[in-house]
Amino acid sequence: MQSFQDFSQQFEERFNLRHFPTHTPTLYDPAQYILGIKGKRIRPVCVYLANELFESVNDDAYFAGASIELFHNFSLIHDDIMDKAPLRRGIETVHHKYGENTALLAGDVMFVTAYENLSKVSARYLPRCISIFNKTAKEVCEGQQLDMDFEKKEQVSFDEYLNMITLKTSVLVAASLQIGAVIGGAGLGNQDHLYEFGKNLGIAFQVQDDYLDAYGDAAKTGKQLGGDIIANKKTFLMIHAREFCTPTANTELDMLIKNNPSNKVEKVLEIFNDCNVSQWSTQLKEKYYNIALKHLDDVAVLSPRKIELQKLAADLMMREK
Amino acid sequence: MQSFQDFSQQFEERFNLRHFPTHTPTLYDPAQYILGIKGKRIRPVCVYLANELFESVNDDAYFAGASIELFHNFSLIHDDIMDKAPLRRGIETVHHKYGENTALLAGDVMFVTAYENLSKVSARYLPRCISIFNKTAKEVCEGQQLDMDFEKKEQVSFDEYLNMITLKTSVLVAASLQIGAVIGGAGLGNQDHLYEFGKNLGIAFQVQDDYLDAYGDAAKTGKQLGGDIIANKKTFLMIHAREFCTPTANTELDMLIKNNPSNKVEKVLEIFNDCNVSQWSTQLKEKYYNIALKHLDDVAVLSPRKIELQKLAADLMMREK
Numbered sequence: 001m002q003s004f005q006d007f008s009q010q011f012e013e014r015f016n017l018r019h020f021p022t023h024t025p026t027l028y029d030p031a032q033y034i035l036g037i038k039g040k041r042i043r044p045v046c047v048y049l050a051n052e053l054f055e056s057v058n059d060d061a062y063f064a065g066a067s068i069e070l071f072h073n074f075s076l077i078h079d080d081i082m083d084k085a086p087l088r089r090g091i092e093t094v095h096h097k098y099g100e101n102t103a104l105l106a107g108d109v110m111f112v113t114a115y116e117n118l119s120k121v122s123a124r125y126l127p128r129c130i131s132i133f134n135k136t137a138k139e140v141c142e143g144q145q146l147d148m149d150f151e152k153k154e155q156v157s158f159d160e161y162l163n164m165i166t167l168k169t170s171v172l173v174a175a176s177l178q179i180g181a182v183i184g185g186a187g188l189g190n191q192d193h194l195y196e197f198g199k200n201l202g203i204a205f206q207v208q209d210d211y212l213d214a215y216g217d218a219a220k221t222g223k224q225l226g227g228d229i230i231a232n233k234k235t236f237l238m239i240h241a242r243e244f245c246t247p248t249a250n251t252e253l254d255m256l257i258k259n260n261p262s263n264k265v266e267k268v269l270e271i272f273n274d275c276n277v278s279q280w281s282t283q284l285k286e287k288y289y290n291i292a293l294k295h296l297d298d299v300a301v302l303s304p305r306k307i308e309l310q311k312l313a314a315d316l317m318m319r320e321k
Numbered sequence: 322m323q324s325f326q327d328f329s330q331q332f333e334e335r336f337n338l339r340h341f342p343t344h345t346p347t348l349y350d351p352a353q354y355i356l357g358i359k360g361k362r363i364r365p366v367c368v369y370l371a372n373e374l375f376e377s378v379n380d381d382a383y384f385a386g387a388s389i390e391l392f393h394n395f396s397l398i399h400d401d402i403m404d405k406a407p408l409r410r411g412i413e414t415v416h417h418k419y420g421e422n423t424a425l426l427a428g429d430v431m432f433v434t435a436y437e438n439l440s441k442v443s444a445r446y447l448p449r450c451i452s453i454f455n456k457t458a459k460e461v462c463e464g465q466q467l468d469m470d471f472e473k474k475e476q477v478s479f480d481e482y483l484n485m486i487t488l489k490t491s492v493l494v495a496a497s498l499q500i501g502a503v504i505g506g507a508g509l510g511n512q513d514h515l516y517e518f519g520k521n522l523g524i525a526f527q528v529q530d531d532y533l534d535a536y537g538d539a540a541k542t543g544k545q546l547g548g549d550i551i552a553n554k555k556t557f558l559m560i561h562a563r564e565f566c567t568p569t570a571n572t573e574l575d576m577l578i579k580n581n582p583s584n585k586v587e588k589v590l591e592i593f594n595d596c597n598v599s600q601w602s603t604q605l606k607e608k609y610y611n612i613a614l615k616h617l618d619d620v621a622v623l624s625p626r627k628i629e630l631q632k633l634a635a636d637l638m639m640r641e642k
Contacts, residue, residue: 027466145348
């Protein structure tokens with residue numbers, strides 16, 4: 001069995017090339033630019049890891065992984081336009097560097113390039129991969145739209161937020177694992193267990209993300225503590241506080257959001273503490289982590305083959321940044 | 322052989338339904354909205370006509386036609402955002418009605434839906450159809466980027482404009498015919514002749530478009546005469562005038578563009594007339610029309626089968642609006 005690091009390096013060596021023609025540089029250079037902002041390539045590595053649960057990896061894992069990584073980058077370009085974000089991981093966003101119109105088009109050609117890579121998957125696995133890919137692509141768009149809708153809503157319920165964040169962030173990780181299983185030759189049951197493993201792990205990851213924003217160590221996260229609170233984001237934590245704090249505390253939250261005082265983060269954290277938001281979110285994370293692990297347990301391959309995915313899950317849960 | 326009208330009706334009956342889920346209406350209603358602005362559905366009908374040159378049409382023609390029509394509408398939504406256009410065919414554009422962010426996402430899910438339809442084409446034709454579709458999708462994006470680049474350039478050559486307009490508008494019609502030939506079971510030679518027929522017909526169509534803007538009958542076109550001149554667009558006509566008019570006339574064009582006088586259209590048309598732009602553009606249109614017809618002639622099927630495509634070509638050339 002190969003490790004996350006092994007696969008990450010294997011993928012990167014092949015992916016780290018120009019994916020676009022050299023003509024029409026005003027369109028393709030901006031598209032290539034964002035691929036240079038290297039991430040962890042977690043989604044393609046999930047394809048490799050799930051594939052290797054069942055069968056040695058071959059070109060299919062690369063093409064499926066590349067298509068998902070390109071789709072992910074397409075969604076980042078378009079999300080950054082919508083969010084008017086000037087920076088991503090400290091680097092200038094595509095629309096900020098090249099203008100919104102070019103970024104929009106660069107995203108579009110990135111999407112086509114994702115499909116170009118996907119279409120190179122072996123014919124026997126291709127229809128199933130395309131079907132999962134299309135379903136997931138639509139869900140990611142739905143998640144982004146719901147996120148924008150929620151900004152305009154006064155109240156968002158736990159279930160609504162859970163659904164939105166699942167669509168926006170978890171299903172692509174889930175689909176990566178599922179597609180990996182498909183091209184590893186796994187049956188439908190195992191494909192579904194890997195999907196659920198990824199989906200629930202993604203939710204646990206997001207709970208941790210929301211938690212770290214309020215309770216993390218700013219020196220480790222590299223982000224301003226309470227960034228979500230300052231931006232009035234409806235996170236798992238805020239939604240729980242809204243549902244379980246006293247009416248007085250709820251009114252105080254309204255006022256803090258309205259008046260934006262300089263001690264807003266401190267005051268909101270006091271309310272969070274009064275209704276045990278920190279402990280609750282830790283339990284919530286554990287809940288989804290355990291559901292994820294149960295699905296991995298249920299995958300019908302010998303236990304030693306699952307070690308790398310178990311490690312990946314544990315690393316994601318333990319992270320402090 | 323069935324006529325354009327027959328196929329247009331057949332396609333419309335099946336296409337005129339909701340293409341998107343009913344949940345998440347904030348995303349999918351805007352996507353569905355633009356499909357209600359009915360066009361001539363010329364691209365899907367081209368799929369049907371090219372298919373029927375070789376073989377009776379079946380479901381493949383619908384799925385391929387629907388995917389191309391959805392792709393076309395995706396590109397309209399995104400182009401309208403880029404052009405900041407409030408109206409399309411007299412109807413409010415998606416971004417004007419629902420906001421830019423939602424329009425961007427609605428375009429994205431429309432694109433996924435295009436691929437969903439394409440993936441339903443029979444397995445034996447699917448790889449070739451996907452390959453043509455992806456190549457064309459990238460070219461359409463390139464064309465739109467070049468069009469935006471040209472707005473910032475002082476001079477655009479005839480060849481540059483021809484390349485841009487071919488990518489932006491002709492290749493999708495060409496690909497529709499080529500894909501129709503593929504699913505009709507045609508060989509590569511015939512596929513290519515139909516592609517070239519469509520590409521050259523598209524160019525002739527665009528020459529006519531530019532011509533009608535300057536010399537058409539406003540009562541028939543329904544557009545303001547000289548709209549391109551007012552907007553300082555670099556059209557076939559303007560590019561020819563720039564290349565062949567006197568240095569004095571060129572300086573006058575510079576001044577007219579700079580100062581935007583109320584009689585600008587009249588003055589530019591005088592310069593156009595001085596260098597016979599009208600006659601030249603009529604000849605240019607004929608040139609591409611004849612190249613197109615030659616390729617249709619070279620398609621290896623009995624002549625009577627080609628009548629509907631010849632009619633379509635003639636109708637597009639004779640149009641006054």
